[in-house]
Amino acid sequence: MIAHRTLRIELGKSTRTLCVVGTENTVYLSRYAPVESKFFSVKCTPSVRCRAVPTTAGGSLFSPQPLTNSSVLFISMDTASELPNESKLSVKFYGSKSEELGNAVLHLTAVEISLDVDADRDGVVEKNNPNKASWKWGPKGHGAILLVNCDSESYGKKEVDNVNEDISKVADLKDMSRMILRTKGPAKLPEGYKLSLHITQTDAESVRVFRNRSAGQPQASSSFKYMLLKLFMEDYPLVLNKEHLAGEVPYLGGNSELEFFVEGLRFPDKDFEGLVTINLSLLEPSAQDFPETPIYTDKVVFRVAPWIMTPNTLNPVEVFVCSTKDNKEFLKGMRNLVQKNGYKLKICHEYMNRGDRWMQDEIEFGYIDAPHHGFPVVLDSPRDGDLRDFPYEKLLGPDFGYVTRYAKAEEVSSLDSFGNLELSPPVIVNGKNYPLGRIIIGVAFPTTVHGRNMTKVVQDFLWAQKVQEPIALYSDWLAVGHVDEFMSFVPAPDRKGFRLLLASPDAAYKIFRNVQKNGNGKAKLFQGKEEEISVDEILGDEKLQAENDYVQNCIDWNRDVLKKELGLDEEDIIDLPILFKILPEEENRAVAYYPDLVNMIVLGKNLGIPKPFGPQVNGSCVLEKEMQLLMEPLGLNCTFIDDFSSYHKLMGEVHCGSNVLRERFSFRWWNLEL
Known part of the structure; x- marks a missing residue:
């Protein structure tokens, strides 16, 4: 299902926004048109796709179209941008077909965003599986699987691994499920935009998420054991747990992948069906002193493996x-x-x-x-x-x-x-x-x-x-x-x-x-x-x-x-x-x-x-x-x-x-x- 998002435009101004490839953005034109407007037209760069409902039969958006209370403009982009704000769309309003009342300009940056898991259960984290956000039993089913990290790889005192909120050994990673954030777009996001990983307070009782910050692994050395252990733990920082229900994650730019490790904390039980959801949201800056608002969310679902x-x-x-x-x-x-x-x-x-x-x-x-x-x-x-x-x-x-x-x-x-x-x-x-x-x-x-x-x-x-x-x-x-x-x-x-x-x-x-x-x-x-x-x-x-x-x-x-x-x-x-x-x-x-x-x-x-x-x-x-x-x-x-x-x-x-x-x-x- 295509995700939809409502966009705002401002008459007489240029605004900037981020568009996620594969989503469709909606502008309710009558909200922003001058009171006396009867018509509108739209122009955009080739990378932007747009359509309006309703339009006259065979009518082109480049020429004035009748404006009604139900006129809606749909905007989408098929490919990621190489530079911020490189695409453009403008909406012009008219009192009559020849009387221009004003226009609004929208600068667009397109990015690809996909939070991915092994939804087809073959041991490989595939890209943007359409069933990743749900779970279904059976040989034709789908949905990712999570192990409770209940063995013990820890140094020193023996204890179940998921008691600790850190990763101390490489071997501990195989007890967790991989999750990959795949992005494609400009080297940097436009100013103020962020990516945030988040879970509910209920799911935080059952899951913990770490990020892989390093491409390589530290090499073991007995003379620097403590130092290397500390460096290794820093390579896998904790992103989400009971105290941190949301955490900003970096946008790496270009065509990139960011690896996460998801740790199961408890088995299914009377108060826990076994399903957990992890969300990735793109946040857009608001006015000064106001928090960012989510404009796009991707999510994945895991089921905790039974005993x-x-x-x-x-x-x-x-x-x-x-x-x-x-x-x-x-x-x-x-x-x-x-x-x-x-x-x-x-x-x-x-x-x-x-x-x-x-x-x-x-x-x-x-x-x-x-x-x-x-x-x-x-x-x-x-x-x-x-x-x-x-x-x-x-x-x-x-x-x-x-x-x-x-x-x-x-x-x-x-x-x-x-x-x-x-x-x-x-x-x-x-x-x-x-x-x-x-x-x-x-x-x-x-x-x-x-x-x-x-x-x-x-x-x-x-x-x-x-x-x-x-x-x-x-x-x-x-x-x-x-x-x-x-x-x-x-x-x-x-x-x-x-x-x-x-x-x-x-x-x-x-x-x-x-x-x-x-x-x-x-x-x-x-x-x-x-x-x-x-x-x-x-x-x-x-x-x-x-x-x-x-x-x-x-x-x-x-x-x-x-x-x-x-x-x-x-x-x-x-x-x-x-x-x-x-x-x-x-x-x-x-x-x-x-x-x-x-x-x-x-x-x-x-x-x-x-x-x-x-x-x-x-x-x-x-x-x-x-x-x-x-x-x-x-x-x-x-x-x-x-x-x-x-x-x-x-x-x-x-x-x-x-x-x-x-x-x-x-x-x-x-x-x-x-």
Whole structure:
């Protein structure tokens, strides 16, 4: 759309103005004509285009035209001027066609102005994209993308980069989005004209803008490190922030480009949709003691990249576990599993974890992505256990970001630990595509009056990211209350590319009854441990049966939700044989009776499964054998890890005690159809 601007002219005087190439300037002629005027004519130099409405058919503006109250003159210029005021236009008014009443002269300078961003999302800042001032989702969409600068490139004290209002390292620039002001025109603007970059007070909460003042970069030298750092920071002065909503930027003259770096300050959230607008205005001087007025504004729109989770079906990059004084068997099993399959293992030692072994509960790995750059970002849980320093002190760094949400201590429950935050693989549901999967959280049953829920600030954050629409399951029936206690996903070579694994007391009882039927009822669970118990005793425990009937009902409710929300058929679900028990001291909530098979770590085609210590028949654990029968046809390998004393007895398992940084999706989030 062509921009329009209303111009003023003065009878009997010469005025000067700036005209932006590609805009049309409007003069309402009757405003400036003498009262007795009946006609007007217009003359201009060849570089100026003008037309009037209305005019007589075939009439030329060089000869007198009838003047009416609705006579409007439209003025435009197609090419930039080489010198100030080099073009000219004059308007002459007449009482009759031969009676001249006076004229007004307008001296014009034409400039090209374009504030540019990567609106077509190809990593290049193209010139004057027609869609740069709006944002649209989808593969045929448009609009620039901005990363939250939440990693740490800073010298000295570690902190998230966007805490500082300066750029201290070249590497920090790649975390920002380039914006270019392209201008073409005379060497200098006419006196008094200025260019100003500006944002709203609301957008200033979300964005910061720096200018590149130097064509070259300072060369590093250890003997002048401080001086060079100071020089480097001066090469990228801050233009816009919360204290400076507008800032003058230089006009460089000729055919030139001025580079800016735009920094994202916060993620989309309940109070922030994620869109920010940056404006560039050409200011015209007014009379003395009056401020300049804008005569042309160009603008660009950015969307802040969302935080994106990764599912079990993406390839692992690095596995994280804690080392404690009592988890040597667990660590041994994890080390063998991880290293055997060629992945990296990162161990958080006790000086940092202070005995807090629940790596899954403290953090959730995700990432942010833009056409020009992307990097992992860890979401830190508000649980604030003894692992609370680990994500900030050990993970935050160059190209590894950090984000958290703070809640009042009294609002935080076990459901705010991130064993209660999972992600489905990509799915299509009733024709709607979720190529980045769907977030899954656990909450209280809708009719529960005093149930526990994931805190509102975290839920608001997850919903605001938009690209992985959350699903709420019922998990408050569990003592710990995490969805990973009854569900997981594993890759599969067929159907939807994965299977949903669900804990199933019914499946467990079916196996145990078969063991009893085959004459092995005296076979023991937990053989050699204090908890040792026979299959006959388990099947004879009516209270335990009633408890597991209740648990199965809870899981079946979630099963129906997942089938609906993920578009699953029964063939997409595998039931794992797991029993639970109710703890009166935990307000009659449930925990796994034996190590919870579903609470596993998934590393490609290799599964790290809690060793269940099930009944031995013919020298084999029937529960381990069942897991192999269920998983191996999918091309998956089962490794059973002893977590009995160090995790299971503390109401957690392998998945609770580990975490996995994974590769990013190949699908780019901005191509979503929303």
